[in-house]
Amino acid sequence: METQKKTKPLARQLISFMFIFMVVLFLLLILITRQLVFNTMRKTEEKTIGNLTETNVQIIDKNLANIMTLAKNLQMVINDDIYTQDNITRHIHHLLINNPKLVSVCLAHDLPSEKQTQTFTLMQQSIQSIPADDDDYLFKDWFQIPWLSRNAYWSDPWFDGQGSGRVVVSYSIPLTIRGSYRGIIRLDTPMENLRRIVMPLRIKQTGYAFLISSNGMIVAHPSDSLAMNYTIFDLAARFDRPNLRRIGRNAINGQTGFERVRIDEEQGDNWIAYHPLPSNHWSLIAVVPHSEVFADLSYLVIIFTIASVMAFVILAATIWYRSRALNQPLTELVDAIKQAGDGDLQPSPQVNTETYEIQVIAENFEKMKSSLSRYIDNLQQVTQEKDRIMAEVTFASAIQRNLIPKNADISILPPNLNTFGILEPAGAIGGDLFDYFLKDEGHFLFAIADVVGKGVAAAMTMTMATTLLRTVAPLKAKPEEILEILNAFLVENNLESDFVTMILGIIDLQSGRCVFSNAGHVPLYRVSAEGRCDKFATTHSTALGFFDNIRISSEEIQLAAGDKILVFTDGVTEAVSPDEQLFGTAGLEKVLATNSAVPPEGMAYAILRAIQEFADPQMTPDDTTILVIEYLGPLGQV
Amino acid sequence: MYKLFDLSFPAKASIRLGALLSAMALLMLATGCGKKQAAPSTQIKPALQAETADTENLFRLRYRLKWLHQAQFAGAYMAREKGFYRQRGLEVELLSGGGDYPPYQSLMEGSAEIANLNLITALNNYDPARPIVNLAQISQKNSTLLVGKKSSGIRTIEDLRGKKVGIWRDEGGIHTIYFLEMLDLDIQVIPFDWSVNLLLNDAIDMMSVMDYNEYHRILMSGLDEDELVVFDLADYDYNLVDDGIYTKRSFYEAHRQQCDDFTEATIQGWLYALEHPEETLNVVLRYQRENYLPANPEHQAWMLDHMKRRVLQDSHPPGFLALEDFNLAHRILEERGLIPKAIDYNTFFPHGNPEKN
Numbered sequence: 001m002e003t004q005k006k007t008k009p010l011a012r013q014l015i016s017f018m019f020i021f022m023v024v025l026f027l028l029l030i031l032i033t034r035q036l037v038f039n040t041m042r043k044t045e046e047k048t049i050g051n052l053t054e055t056n057v058q059i060i061d062k063n064l065a066n067i068m069t070l071a072k073n074l075q076m077v078i079n080d081d082i083y084t085q086d087n088i089t090r091h092i093h094h095l096l097i098n099n100p101k102l103v104s105v106c107l108a109h110d111l112p113s114e115k116q117t118q119t120f121t122l123m124q125q126s127i128q129s130i131p132a133d134d135d136d137y138l139f140k141d142w143f144q145i146p147w148l149s150r151n152a153y154w155s156d157p158w159f160d161g162q163g164s165g166r167v168v169v170s171y172s173i174p175l176t177i178r179g180s181y182r183g184i185i186r187l188d189t190p191m192e193n194l195r196r197i198v199m200p201l202r203i204k205q206t207g208y209a210f211l212i213s214s215n216g217m218i219v220a221h222p223s224d225s226l227a228m229n230y231t232i233f234d235l236a237a238r239f240d241r242p243n244l245r246r247i248g249r250n251a252i253n254g255q256t257g258f259e260r261v262r263i264d265e266e267q268g269d270n271w272i273a274y275h276p277l278p279s280n281h282w283s284l285i286a287v288v289p290h291s292e293v294f295a296d297l298s299y300l301v302i303i304f305t306i307a308s309v310m311a312f313v314i315l316a317a318t319i320w321y322r323s324r325a326l327n328q329p330l331t332e333l334v335d336a337i338k339q340a341g342d343g344d345l346q347p348s349p350q351v352n353t354e355t356y357e358i359q360v361i362a363e364n365f366e367k368m369k370s371s372l373s374r375y376i377d378n379l380q381q382v383t384q385e386k387d388r389i390m391a392e393v394t395f396a397s398a399i400q401r402n403l404i405p406k407n408a409d410i411s412i413l414p415p416n417l418n419t420f421g422i423l424e425p426a427g428a429i430g431g432d433l434f435d436y437f438l439k440d441e442g443h444f445l446f447a448i449a450d451v452v453g454k455g456v457a458a459a460m461t462m463t464m465a466t467t468l469l470r471t472v473a474p475l476k477a478k479p480e481e482i483l484e485i486l487n488a489f490l491v492e493n494n495l496e497s498d499f500v501t502m503i504l505g506i507i508d509l510q511s512g513r514c515v516f517s518n519a520g521h522v523p524l525y526r527v528s529a530e531g532r533c534d535k536f537a538t539t540h541s542t543a544l545g546f547f548d549n550i551r552i553s554s555e556e557i558q559l560a561a562g563d564k565i566l567v568f569t570d571g572v573t574e575a576v577s578p579d580e581q582l583f584g585t586a587g588l589e590k591v592l593a594t595n596s597a598v599p600p601e602g603m604a605y606a607i608l609r610a611i612q613e614f615a616d617p618q619m620t621p622d623d624t625t626i627l628v629i630e631y632l633g634p635l636g637q638v
Numbered sequence: 639m640y641k642l643f644d645l646s647f648p649a650k651a652s653i654r655l656g657a658l659l660s661a662m663a664l665l666m667l668a669t670g671c672g673k674k675q676a677a678p679s680t681q682i683k684p685a686l687q688a689e690t691a692d693t694e695n696l697f698r699l700r701y702r703l704k705w706l707h708q709a710q711f712a713g714a715y716m717a718r719e720k721g722f723y724r725q726r727g728l729e730v731e732l733l734s735g736g737g738d739y740p741p742y743q744s745l746m747e748g749s750a751e752i753a754n755l756n757l758i759t760a761l762n763n764y765d766p767a768r769p770i771v772n773l774a775q776i777s778q779k780n781s782t783l784l785v786g787k788k789s790s791g792i793r794t795i796e797d798l799r800g801k802k803v804g805i806w807r808d809e810g811g812i813h814t815i816y817f818l819e820m821l822d823l824d825i826q827v828i829p830f831d832w833s834v835n836l837l838l839n840d841a842i843d844m845m846s847v848m849d850y851n852e853y854h855r856i857l858m859s860g861l862d863e864d865e866l867v868v869f870d871l872a873d874y875d876y877n878l879v880d881d882g883i884y885t886k887r888s889f890y891e892a893h894r895q896q897c898d899d900f901t902e903a904t905i906q907g908w909l910y911a912l913e914h915p916e917e918t919l920n921v922v923l924r925y926q927r928e929n930y931l932p933a934n935p936e937h938q939a940w941m942l943d944h945m946k947r948r949v950l951q952d953s954h955p956p957g958f959l960a961l962e963d964f965n966l967a968h969r970i971l972e973e974r975g976l977i978p979k980a981i982d983y984n985t986f987f988p989h990g991n992p993e994k995n
Contacts, residue, residue: 231859233858237936
């Protein structure tokens, strides 16, 4: 038998379930672990990259702080106004010689007309003093901003074409003489020095650093084209990254931070660490690709993923192997069940399993099969026996039917009689009987009987009675004599103690007299052609086969030409309708009233139809026997 | 390694530029004109220009720009680049301006035949003995703003009383000084060169900026627009149009055809530039690089975009000097007694009424 539902092998079900479970489990594990490690790594990297940035900030700032100290000393020296111009020049000379990172000093006066503004720089170890050509310097940031604000100022990198001829970063502080503002003192340090610190910086593999000034201008960057051309805000605008702009604002406002930023889509995320230079409010910004900062995290996730996949593969293989061990005997068992389903109940080879449950199922299945097999053998024997009996019963039934006169065989009838009999047994064989034959030249004997009992015993009884009737009838003249002999025989030989009701009548064919005895049977009817209907219900003895030595009487009726005698068994009057009413003699007489003129065959069938219509088809009918004999007139006159 | 901040040109533009440069190199070899090159400002020999090869028959014109090379002069670059000048028989040299080369002075000295001047500068310097004429009024709108930080406490123009306001010390700052004087608020004018650092470092309270230039630099120095207080001079009856093309009247009369051709080609260049901003931007950046100037594409794009509003602002055709714009500048100067004798609009701007000239 094929299974109706779509089914999957056990191993596949287990592995699929396992797969879903493990994917969910490992995903959760990976995500949680990744987040925990990420947080830890982020803190560590923030510290590491932050420290690296801060260290470099300190190195750069040291240069600047040194310049600031020198500037303040010089400012005090000039302010005191106790040195001659030569002394001051010598002092500056010393400063330039002793501080290689100081390339020039400018003393700028706010009154260009006085021609006092000088830039001092070293030329082959001797000091050069370069006077200002014009008043343009008054409008340079390095002069104008500290002059207007009266505060120290660190300039952006600028090219000092008139002085040192180098790109410098300048520190400017007010030049005062005894507290009176006269101009600006400017000390220059080469931008190259700062670039040299920033440019080679490598963070992780490809991370780098750049320096922005206090207005966001990129002043040192490994990519030279950006320096002095772009601010960090230009970059934020170019890549449309508001968070980069925010970082820039934080940086120029002196804040420190470590943030994740995506700048260029193709480059992916970066981590940006920024740290201000305390001296001049510039910021050192370190950029490290996310993939490098969290390289170890990526490795961890990869290893974790590989481990998860391996764990799944191993587990799946184990399940597959084990379920095969489980499945093999199950498959054998399934095959055996399929064979059994197809009718093969031969014992199967023993199922080889280590699984207790399968072993129990297999053993019990074998037991069940052998029980079933035995039962089927048994059933076959019983069936054969039954068939044999049925065949015999059918044979008996045939014999019984042969005992009854055939309606078609009119040769046995005298010319002045018409007869028609119906015997409808309830089963294959019945206990009802009718018979008629010519007793002698002038006498016609008819009989109807009902063995009170069913089945083979009743049929046998009836068969014996018929045989006896045929044997005895020619020897006795009167019905009661014949019945007495039958009674005696039945009492003596009736093993089943069945008894028999019977009407036996003899018609004088010449005179139309009919003598009959009713032994416990239902009434006899005489129906005239005109429709008169006489019921003869007197019984002349008890039923036969009960009592020995019973006295039986008889009764004589005269038949006119066209009269009919109707005898029947209790199957007619005791037919029961669906509302549990008996058909009764009343029902019968109603039929007779309308069918008095029809020939015996028509009358017999009319009665049978009426019963069939009346009776409840659900109820098992009794044997039904009807015999109608029509007397056509004296023998010689017909 | 530093691709993150690598500001190379878009690929398409690079190819175009590369093709152009190779074409130039080939043609220079062919014509033998690559031997000696002139000043950096005129090194560029665009393909179209080279095609006509016969340089000697061209009429030479030197055009002094108001400032350093930038998108503010995109029209002239594109007129040269696309051969609009050459088609008219002109060989135009573009000369950088700025504080070191004041354009009006250039005209008078004869170091340039054509100069780019603000209208008010032109009228202010107008000398009836050596008159100049306006060939075209490129800018149709005031571009000067006063910008300060809101943190300075300035909210309205009256708050400027006694404050320090930075104004360009060259001729480009004159009208702003007039404007501040008109306000009569005892404002301390601080002349300065060009740096926005004065404002960023709070050395001044406000500064004059061009909306197409320094204003963007302030934004690109980390100040947000909502942190700034901005006064547009146009909102205070000072809608003075600025960039215009000028020449001496004597030159104009002697070379009227060439002057008209130059004007027409420049305006054609402007219209082309505004229709092809990407191509124009590449040319502008090339000029900047070849003159060793910082070349910042975003800044130049901002500038070109704002120039578009200035050039195509008016209902007049591009290059037209409207009478009311002329009158406003004239009146401001007249009221200050800076124009002794009234200047005639039609004489000053011959294209305003061609019949008369």
